[in-house]
């Protein structure tokens with residue numbers, strides 16, 4: 001018997017779903033709007049693929065492509081994609097009302113960026129439509145547990161205003177009460193904190209807001225698990241952070257010294273791996289990476305050197321990563337946060353620790369703890385997007401396998 005039934009909203013390519021399955025849950029439904037992400041989800045997680053390896057499973061044949069914005073989005077995501085409610089989810093995945101034990105939700109975060117949303121907004125109306133839509137879904141099913149993931153800025157966004165997003169979220173969740181319950185016995189208690197996934201055994205220092213909501217409990221009764229790993233564990237029983245280099249070394253059959261433009265297909269002595277493909281960088285880009293490596297690990301290290309002409313080029317080429325653009329990853333540490341541009345060196349510290357090229361989609365997926373066999377989209381932009389968007393499966397597994405089982409089934413037993 002699995003630990004409980006999960007519906008994964010905003011499921012992407014299935015990072016969180018895989019984590020739940022690894023922790024012993026049955027994922028009974030998953031919804032997203034992104035076609036490439038859903039193809040990846042289906043190819044890897046559906047059709048009983050996980051059953052041999054894990055106690056849990058994904059028990060449906062295909063995820064649902066739908067708009068979870070519930071019509072709050074103006075304009076809607078795409079007129080051709082249906083906007084749905086929880087009844088539609090039940091119908092598609094053949095679920096009964098109240099059957100779901102856990103809703104997992106990672107509503108995307110663009111509105112929480114510190115640069116957006118400086119306007120005041122009414123206390124009971126968060127500006128972020130997908131957050132509002134997410135609460136509506138929870139209200140329609142009222143599962144025992146809600147697992148929530150978001151960017152860390154959501155913790156402070158709106159600080160100077162009548163309410164913050166998380167205030168609104170926790171208050172709304174407390175007000176959700178099942179028909180036969182009272183306000184005192186119902187509602188969700190929560191532990192909402194910024195966690196660093198490196199402290200939970202992921203080779204990536206990804207700081208995210210994680211919320212664990214449990215129905216019928218007070219906030220004091222709910223707590224996210226303690227870290228299992230540390231940079232310097234000292235005398236504690238924690239393990240040491242996992243590093244980039246050790247992650248690559250441990251990946252079975254991964255060609256380590258791939259150069260710019262090379263891919264691991266038809267390479268003697270190695271199994272084919274289409275996702276282990278390095279971008280074909282222009283020569284000036286390779287020269288810039290080489291110069292940065294000669295003087296340090298960042299374009300700033302070129303200042304005052306005879307290679308400083310590369311600084312101007314770096315600035316001209318920067319697409320996103322600003323100060324960290326073209327930075328070289330430290331192989332002895334967990335990776336920095338991987339973004340949706342994590343194989344593009346101009347967008348962050350995404351240059352390979354020892355090679356003058358960006359990470360391959362496979363390397364990025366390994367740093368996100370996707371398994372070695374996980375298939376990725378053939379297009380680079382889709383591959384880096386679905387990987388950079390994911391919740392690391394091993395992080396979800398670690399957190400969810402430590403939540404006491406009493407929380408899932410017996411609503412009156414202490415948490």
Ligand SMILES: C[S@@+](CC[C@H](N)C(=O)[O-])C[C@H]1O[C@@H](n2cnc3c(N)ncnc32)[C@H](O)[C@@H]1O
Pocket residue numbers: 010011012013014015016017031032033034037066067068069077106107108386389390391392
């Ligand atoms: C942070 S990612 C989720 C990652 C996923 N939980 C995982 O672990 O791999 C957010 C997802 O929300 C999806 N999304 C954005 N707007 C949406 C909408 N209106 N309806 C449904 N999905 C949406 C995006 O396509 C993206 O896959």
